[in-house]
Amino acid sequence: MxxxxxxxxxxxxxxxxxxxxxxxxxxxxxxxxxxxxxxxxxxxxxxxxxxxxxxxxxxxxxxxxxxxxxxxxxxxxxxxxxxxxxxxxxxxxxxxxxxxxxxxxxxxxxxxxxxxxxTDLYGFAWLLRRFCERHMGGLEAIAGRTCLVLGSGGASRAVVGALENAGAKPVVISRTGEDDYASITERHAGAVLVVNATPVGMYPSCPASPVDEATLAALPLLRGVLDAVYNPERTGICLAAEHLGLPSESGLAMLVGxxxxxxxxxxxxxxxxxxxxxxERELRTLTRNVILIGMPGSGKTSCGHCLAELTGRTAIDLDQAFAERFGAGAGEVIEREGEEAFRRMETKVLADYGKRSGLILSCGGGVVTRPENLDLMRQNGTVVMLDRPIDQLSSKGRPLSRARGVKALAEERMPLYRSWADVIVGCTGSARGDAEEIRRLLGL
Structure with missing residues (x-):
């Protein structure tokens, strides 16, 4: 494995x-x-x-x-x-x-x-300036405006200091007092930036967020989200911001700064x-997972092992990891407990490996049928679709492919593979060739 x-x-x-x-x-x-x-x-x-x-x-x-x-x-x-x-x-x-x-x-x-x-003050100030220049037109976008800082610990003090230096009006949100989490939307609807300065969402307790997506959505002037947590790359609050179409960034640049x-x-x-x-670029490249998705029989496992040989990383076949964890393979679990039970168990395995760093993960073909799995992949990974022609796919040893037919599964899943993928690789005919193309595209 x-x-x-x-x-x-x-x-x-x-x-x-x-x-x-x-x-x-x-x-x-x-x-x-x-x-x-x-x-x-x-x-x-x-x-x-x-x-x-x-x-x-x-x-x-x-x-x-x-x-x-x-x-x-x-x-x-x-x-x-x-x-x-x-x-x-x-x-x-x-x-x-x-x-x-x-x-x-x-x-x-x-x-x-x-x-x-x-030097945390310098590190966050560096991250803040770059983020505002990239996504908000510069630091003037927060000057005189409310910025919410979640948490009141040591990291919060550095965040508040950098925001004050930039001319913003930071408001610390804590578990107690008038400015608590329940009061965010009522008291601070004019906030233009939210910064997580708590450890909530830090590896291994990820993805998690100190506030939910609905809270962010209820801030009509919100223009961005930052997180002092640097692992995973996309924390829970950053993923929530992405769902709303808001720019976000976690704290790796702050750490390096x-x-x-x-x-x-x-x-x-x-x-x-x-x-x-x-x-920062080097760390992102080295620590980001490569997550292979695609139809059953598209060659994800073989490609993953070849890519591991080329890059010196660890390759994990999640179907095999599933069998080792639960003592039974996909076919046996589906026959005994049904597909829905299998999918819930599969998500648990993905959640375990998806939050780790620097891995190559080969996913089962049906992983895209549960929407929650996408965030588990994206929190610390680049999603790569292996696109193999349907007539080259085999249903041997694949219970759902046999039961439903490859073409029926493809009609259901191909749009999901394409929408989830950060990169789509047309299969070259050899696992080694596919791996070499992925390595080139991702700069590994």
Missing amino acids: TTTNAQESEIRLAAAGDGKTKGNRTPVRYGLLGRTLGHSWSPQIHQRLGSAPYELVELEPNELADYVREGHWEGLNVTIPYKRDVMPLCDELSAAAQRLGAVNTLIRTEDGRVRGDN QAWRSSELWQGTDLPLELVESI
């Missing part, structure tokens, strides 16, 4: 403990300090920025003070839940850190002092700003 995937394990850091430093004694040069660091792309980003080696440092609260004050490190990023806890441990704080009441970057100065800074500024502070040098978009 799988092939060796060095890229996936490197980028996702999915294995527990992979690349992590426990305790408060191991020296590191640069790193990310937090409590539970299940995944992070920061090591790969800082490798490109020159601030490496960069490690993940997991600490319990009782270890924090000793590590910050006495640990052997040169520069650290700080994430949940320690962005405020490290502030009293610093000898000095930048103006940004003082203003926001949170620190995400620690610098060990030449005389051994600990300086706290906040804040890392770029942190690296400058640690290395004491100016770095090319072009690195931000360059690294």
Whole structure:
């Protein structure tokens, strides 16, 4: 079912403990300090920025003070839940850190002092400016206008600061108080931008959103949605915005932008700003899934394995993953429990793999019959249709193709395949040829 995937394990850091430093004694040069660091792309980003080696440092609260004050490190990023806890441990704080009441970057100065800074402000400001220029005509589109910031934690403070610097009127939405989630449409119908600064929708609890599509639809002046969460690529709130025809973007550019500024502070040098978009593009290409759809018998599994060999990724045949998970194949489940039960179970398997990164997923032919499956694919993937002529399709070993006939299935499904696909590849006659064409089209 799988092939060796060095890229996936490197980028996702999915294995527990992979690349992590426990305790408060191991020296590191640069790193990310937090409590539970299940995944992070920061090591790969800082490798490109020159601030490496960069490690993940997991600490319990009782270890924090000793590590910050006495640990052997040169520069650290700080994430949940320690962005405020490290502030009293610093000898000095930048103006940004003082203003926001949170620190995400620690610098060990030449005389051994600990300086706290906040580069999240820079990272979100970079994302905000680019988004407004691309989709709203520039930052003037939010000047003097209401922008809703969902959440009141450390990320929220950076978002609010960047919006204030841009001349916007940020309103923080939290679970309590007058400006709570229930009051959004009643009190803030004039909002032009919504920003998610909560962890809701972050991998692996995705796709999820702090507000539903109906809430966004009820904001008549809304022109865009941003999310500080960077994994998955399309978070739940971004997918909801897409359904409404609104531009949206998650937080990968913010992540790279804040890392770029942190690296400058640690290395004491100016770095090319072009690195931000360059690294962002590389990460998107490496972490985005390739999801193969098409008629039963179109060659998705064979193509997926060939593409895995060409790219060094992992290929997953979702029909085989289904059988391994439930102990029975599609035909047996359909015969025993019916097609509807099979489709619900198939969606569970897709939901599990669709939220991961850097995979090649070969889907069953009927995956397009459940509309909810599209968001499960698009949250972190590019959907590729293999378009093979009907007269070249076989129904052997395919219960629904035999029962209904290939032509009847094609009439039902072909419009769905075409509407779901980001890329359509006409089959070349060989799985290797199809894989090479996909690799070329997607720049893998």
